[in-house]
Each structure stands twice: as structure tokens, then as C-alpha cells.
Amino acid sequence: MKGKPIASIVSAGLSRFGKLEGLYAREIFAEAAKEAYERCPNLNPKKDIKALFIGHMGESYEHQGHTGATAADWAGLMNISATRTEAACSSSGAALRAGIFAVLSGLCDVVMVGGVEKMTHRSTPEVTEFLAMASDFPFEQWHGITFPGLFALMATAHMHKYGTTEMQLAHVAVKNHYNGSLNPKAHMQKQITIETALSSRVIAWPLKLYDCSLITDGASCLILTKPELAKKYTDTPVHIIGSGQASDTIGIYEREDFTSLTAAKLAAQQAYKMAGLKPEDIDVAEVHDCFTIAEIIAYEDLGFCKPGEGGHLAENGETALNGKIPVNTSGGLKAKGHPVGATGTAQAYEIYLQLTGQAQKRQVKDAEVGLTHNVGGSGATATVHIYMRC
């Protein structure tokens, strides 16, 4: 039995993803907001929108915090209640959840949620350092390990326990780059081959260059309202029917198992329960493929397959566009790009397109139910949301 809608998406916007030279984060967010407003002529943004929650991971990139107020101003929402949320790479998944609470509270009929990050103007060592702030300072950063290393630990554990192969990791990369080639807003719009992926330089073994997501500039947003008000704004709203969020130890060293993310499993359980659905009911999903191994673990944590079978799912094409359960039709963090604070609501943007039949060359036929899975750090935060076509 499907659960009842808790909020509805009446519009969504996404900036270009890529190296956006000469723009501040605020300007990139305005680009996403503009698309959302243009999609929804019945919305009067300044009058209707009562609150903004915006995911933004790192104030160090632009030496700029206080993102809520700035983004509100640049999105034409001067004086609105505006708050930045931060939960590492799940910052805008957390913004979405906070926005759902705001809609359900009865105090805000219409809410904007979104996220933004401007990263490419900084050097790779700087970006690596800023991202590392999402891991544990005393027990991880201080010793020099960074995110490719942390996810490499998960990959080697998964290989050891389940026999997962470098080839299977490469299949995730090839699939997501193929999907990205169909997405005009993706950072990387070129296909790659298994050979390209396998022969790329090692970043942290077994993770090679093509196992890693991109350093990208970008922004995303959604306009949420109460389900009973949705038709006032659009004929084709998308309902949110499940929301889950959970946390875990910030340091991976404290966890019993490196082959699964407890926070993601718990968030998924909450979302499935609220939605009254099971993994097999999901038609299309955007999952947090910050590294290819993370997508394989996501399949398992979300119940798309049994633990240990994620590698086979990728290898057998079951998560490809024409597969049993298409995953990361947008290209994912791998090819669409990973402007960290913007990723959670960018995933929701793709599901919005899929469930309203606007995904063009990458449209999944008859997609009715979608899911997003957004992970922070090495899994200390996870948010999972489930969406239904109206």
C-alpha cells in the first residue's frame, strides 16, 4: 500500500554543471532558481515562497558562509526566512528534509529547497582539503587520509568479502558516462569504454580516475508545497511519499563493517516504511556515486539486490537505462558532476524530470516511482527520499 504524500514538488531548476568560470555561487544558484520559476508561471516567488533551506557544504571555497541570506537575495526572495544546511555531501538532501518539515508544519505553504557549490576555481589540493573537513579531524584528516582513500578502504573490503572486481567498478563508470552523454546539463557528456576506465591512473587503489566523481560547479532547487495545494501551481506535480535521514560515526574506523553504510540502510528503511513501498517498487533511482564502489554499496543498502551482489547488478546491465532498475540516469555524480552542496536536490531534479516525462533521451518509460539516495562524508549522514508521479 502506497503511503500518502507528505509534500509535493511543483517545480525544479538546475544550473549548468561544469566549470563555470567567473561566477559566484550566488549567481549559479540564481540560474537554478530562474529555471524553477520559468517552469511554474503560476508561482509568484516573492509572494508565495515562505522559506528557503539551501545545502552548501564548504564556506572555504569562496571564503563565504551565510549562504541562506545570500542565495535568497540572488533568487529574488529578499527578506525570506533562509537557512543553510550542511551535512557534507548530503547537505541538500538535508535541506530537502528540512523543507518537508517546514511544509508539514503548517507555517509555510510554499518552500524552496536547494543547494549550491562553487569549487573549480580552487586547486585540486585545496578542494581535497576542504572536502576532507567532512571526515574526522583528529582520527582521519590529521593522519592524512582523504576521501578517495576512505572509499578505497570500502572497495577493498567489498572485494575481499564478496569478490567484487575492478571490472565491475568500471561498469558503473561506463554506464554513468553513457547516461551523462544524454544529459545536456552534465559536466562530462562523453562516453567512455571499459578499457578507458580500467587503464586510467590509480588515485587510491582500486579506485582509478574514472572511479571518482567530478569537481564541479553547480546549483539545484525544488519548489515544495502541500499536496493539497500542488494543483494550484502545476498540472504535473510530483509527490514526495517517503523521507528518511540517519547518521553514523563520522570516522569510518569506528564502524564494524566497511561494506555497507548503516546510515543509508536506516534512512532507506524509514523512507520505504513511510511510502509503504518495497525496493522492487522503485522504477528509477539517483544514488550517491561519489565513487563507483559507493554506487555498488548503494544498490545493496537500498535493497535493489542482496549484499554482495551489487557488482553483478552493474556488470549485468540491470541498472542501465534499459535495465530492470535504471540508476543514475542523469549521469550521476560520476558524469553529471558533484557540486557537493547541490547534489541532493540535483538528484531530486532528475527524478522530477523522469516522473513528469521530461527526461528526453534518457527518459525511463512509464516511470511512476523514483528514489534518491544522498550520502555525506564516508556515510556519517544519509538521506533517502521516495517520489511518486501524480
Added chain:
Amino acid sequence: MKGKPIASIVSAGLSRFGKLEGLYAREIFAEAAKEAYERCPNLNPKKDIKALFIGHMGESYEHQGHTGATAADWAGLMNISATRTEAACSSSGAALRAGIFAVLSGLCDVVMVGGVEKMTHRSTPEVTEFLAMASDFPFEQWHGITFPGLFALMATAHMHKYGTTEMQLAHVAVKNHYNGSLNPKAHMQKQITIETALSSRVIAWPLKLYDCSLITDGASCLILTKPELAKKYTDTPVHIIGSGQASDTIGIYEREDFTSLTAAKLAAQQAYKMAGLKPEDIDVAEVHDCFTIAEIIAYEDLGFCKPGEGGHLAENGETALNGKIPVNTSGGLKAKGHPVGATGTAQAYEIYLQLTGQAQKRQVKDAEVGLTHNVGGSGATATVHIYMRC
């Protein structure tokens, strides 16, 4: 007519405020959480608390973001839904508001909100730089102006327009240091004289050392629930009956007037309207005295006096402990200290003590209605909350 409660505070905790050497922010937050749990034996934290929103302003201090998950773990709430909020110095005012939404949503019966900051291990230039991230990078920071300078612009404008004096500013400092001397958790627990304040060194004229709040380590938290569940946890809950939040341009240079904060006035209007109350109904208030001029402007923005009369209010003792409307009985940011992310919910902690008769030597007699006013940056964010004794 008083509005109906939107949420209830059933417990609250505050760490020591001051220079807490050798502790991480997470440990300081655990100290605040411990007090909140001890005050509320009917609460089973791990079982009852469904979400945490924690204000934390700067990841640079400890090279540590992802504060939600870390704070949840150290507060004994492993696996909970946990999100950091950031709105500069109003980060935990924003956490409180997000927590109220969560309670009202019906999805979380009990929520923890709070804030934390660890600052004193960094040098003053570093702290000044990190705080500056809450101002506008391209049009303020880049040109070298920092927060004392921005508030000095407000002070000189106020002096020019209304004749406010350095002596009046000093009265705010003397009052708040007196109150701090009665607060065993305050960072500075010593009284000062008008002469001490006036003769202290100039930081940014007319603001002198004693016009500025303190760089402090500290944490604060509140346990919120639905009003109808409050008595399950305590015989003496405090109801929240009004909540307001608004934003403004991040840069002060874009504002028409430097003598008032539009965001604070709008947030106050929202909170008063929701509470069905007027400024004269407030018995005790904690306002954002990051600089003495900010407290004077707060009196005016909150309607405790007419525009331009704030200086007289301080000079005449009307906001002293035994005055008409006692303000910053805790000592305020000025003497209790200003661990930036923790300040908003630390203000609510003081109001909780006042309305439950636990404020000891600084107790305001028969206090029934309290207010908190928490400002981010130079006023790009403001949150105002109104509380009522049960």
C-alpha cells in the same frame, strides 16, 4: 490575546562558557547535552529524540564540518537524523526554528536543537578572518572590513541620526557585565565600571574593547516536543508561542539605513503576530549584543522603545535586572560570551531558566513571557522567538 503554543521546551543544557582548553566542539556539546538529560529524567534520549538540528558557524576553527553527525554521536544519539544549520551568528536561532518545524511536522515528537563553537584555540586574526566569512566576500571582506568595523558604521550612523553617545554604549557594557557577574557559567564574571568601558582601547571607533562581545568556547541545547506531550517529560515546560525569521542583503552597503536591522524588525513582527503579543508584554529578553550598539538597535527593532531612544533606555537603567524590561540577564554575548554557533539556543536556555524560576541571583520576579533575538552577520539573518511560562 496570546497565541497557542507551537512547541514546548522540556529541558535545556548549557556547557561552561569560556576558554575550554583541550576540548573539541563535540565534547563541549556533549557537556550541554548531559545537563539537558539530567534535568529531564523522564526522557530516554536515544529512544525519544528523533532529530537533531545544530547551529555551527565555522568549519575552519577545527577544520571540521559535518557537525550534525558528530554532535549526535557525542550526545549519545547515534544514528539519529542530524543536520547542521548555519546562518552566521544566528546559526542556532535557525536550528531552533528548523526544530520547531520538525515538531510541528508530526514526523518527530521529540527533537533536540542546539549549537556549538570552539574558537579560543585560534589566534585573534584567525578568528576575525573566520567570522568575516559571514559578511560579503566581494564587497566587504575583500576590502578588509571586519565585523567591528561594520558595527562601528552602524554606531556612527546611530550617533549621527539620534545623538546616541559613547556613554550610552558603555552603559550596555556595564549592565551586561554586572549580569554576567551573577551567572556562574558566564565567560566573564566580573563587574566593570563606566570608566573602565570608556577608557578601554579603541577597536573601531566608537567601539572600544568593552563594546565588543567575547571570543568564547561553548555549547547549548534544548529538548523540544509537542505542547500536548510536554507534561509527559516535565512538570515545568516552557511553551514557544512565536517564531520569526527573516533575511536581508548580506552586505551592509546595500541597505538604505544603518540604524536598524530590517531582518530583525520583520522577524519580530512575525513572532509577535504569531504570539498575539506586543512588545510591552515581554517580561525578559535576551538580545544579540555582539557589540553594545547592536543591543541598543535591538531595543528599537523589537519595539521596547521608539527608534532613537535605545541609548536612553540603557542609560536610564530600564533594561537592567530591576528595570522595566530586563535585557540580557545572562550577561549577554558581552559577558556570558559568544561562541557564535551556540548563541541562539544559549539565549533560549536563559529564558528557559527565567520562566521556570531557576535563574538564581539574576532571577526576574514573576517572569511569564520571554523573548530571544539572534542576529547573523551584520543583520542578513535574524530570528526572534517568544516563550511563555506554563
